[in-house]
Amino acid sequence: MLRTSVTAAWRKLGSRPSTAIRKTCCQCNIPSSIGAQRFLSQASESSVFDGKHVAIVGAGAMAQAMMAGLLRSQVLRTDQITVTDIHQRRLDLFHEKYGVKTTTNNVDAVEQADLIVLAIKPQSLRAFADDVASHVHDDDLVISIMAGCTIATLQQTLKCEHVVRSMPNTPAMVGNSMTVWTCPEETSQEHRDMTSCFVRGFGKELFVGEERYMDMVTALSGTGPAYFSLIMEAMIDSGVHLGLPRNMAKQLVVETLFGTVTLARETDQHPALLRESITSPGGTSAAALHACERGNLRSVLSDSVWAAYRRSLEMGGMDSNLGPGRSVRQTEMAELTGPTLQALSDMVTATEKATESLSNTAQESGVRGKSSIKEV
DSSP states (O other), rough: OHHHHHHHHHHHHTTTOOOHHHOOTTTTBBBTTTEEEHHHHHHSHHHHHHHHEEEEEOOHHHHHHHHHHHHHSSSGGGGGEEOOSOOOHHHHHHEEEEEEEEEHHHHHHHOOSSSEOOOSSSGGGHHHHHHHGGSOOOOOOEEEEEEEEHHHHHHHHHHOEEEEEEOGGGGGGOOHHHHHEEEOTOOHHHHHHHHHHHHTTTTEEEOSSSSTTHHHHIIIIIIIHHHHHHHHHHHHHHHHHHHHHHHHHHHHHHHHHHHHHHHHHHHHHOOOHHHHHHHHHTTTHHHHHHHHTTTTTHHHHHHHHHHHHHHHHTTTOOOOOOOOOSSSSSSHHOOOOTHHOOOOOEEEEEHHHHHHHHHHHHHHHHHHHHHHHHHH
């Protein structure tokens, strides 16, 4: 009955979600295009996590967002989760709010786990690995949400073959994350199913076969909520500037954004067509959009995404000297040899001599000036 109603809803909308995001988890059987919380009974009856234990390493904002979504969807029970962190205050929050087990001992958490979720900062990976690498079981699965950290780095550092790299976002807290993940080709179907069910517990999933997309994903969807939050903040402040009460301005902006996103999803129309459909000649939308173009809003947003992409590459120790405004690549600079390097050296030498000559001339002029003053 539920499948029939969902299909009917898709037909009513006149479109279906894309195949890549519509895939169902082999055992959980939860369509990615529908919020996981709407299929609680199916998830709990055939969950791949029966008898499994999960260790979430790191109790930051993203870990909290995933926790809220997982418990909301009932993909995991509280007695199946252990959260570990160095900050006791954060652990107290997780225990009091979600009822999960917490500890500051990484080894204890990892030794009991079948799935280890890394929600720590990339710069903390080495210290974590030094503590627990020897305690990771051969058949354990590691899911990382760390920006920029490659699968190869994780495998080498943790001495673990079964690694998945993923990038969720903070709407996971309300079951609406867009999580992209990838894994090595040799990853077993069991581990793929476990990953799929886990990430679908707090939203939608998209699997990509090439890891190179992950830094791009980090910049676009992983960081995406920050862009939208800033845009909402700016619009709310503009409404207040116009004279609207702040609560009213906030409600108008949030509901307008939600409605626009829902319209884009359900009609599957390109945003350009949606924008054009409400832009009348000489109207308010036309005037507003003209101001946006004059202020280079597109370029600012594009530069922001590129900045996030470069930062993700840097966090993974990769070359980030690429994209708009980066005309000279580091690899190209490394190829400057022979005559070119000699010419550059000659230019530096000539510049140094010219600077020295000017300095000497200035000093001589100063001495002559002082002598003239004394004579007077």
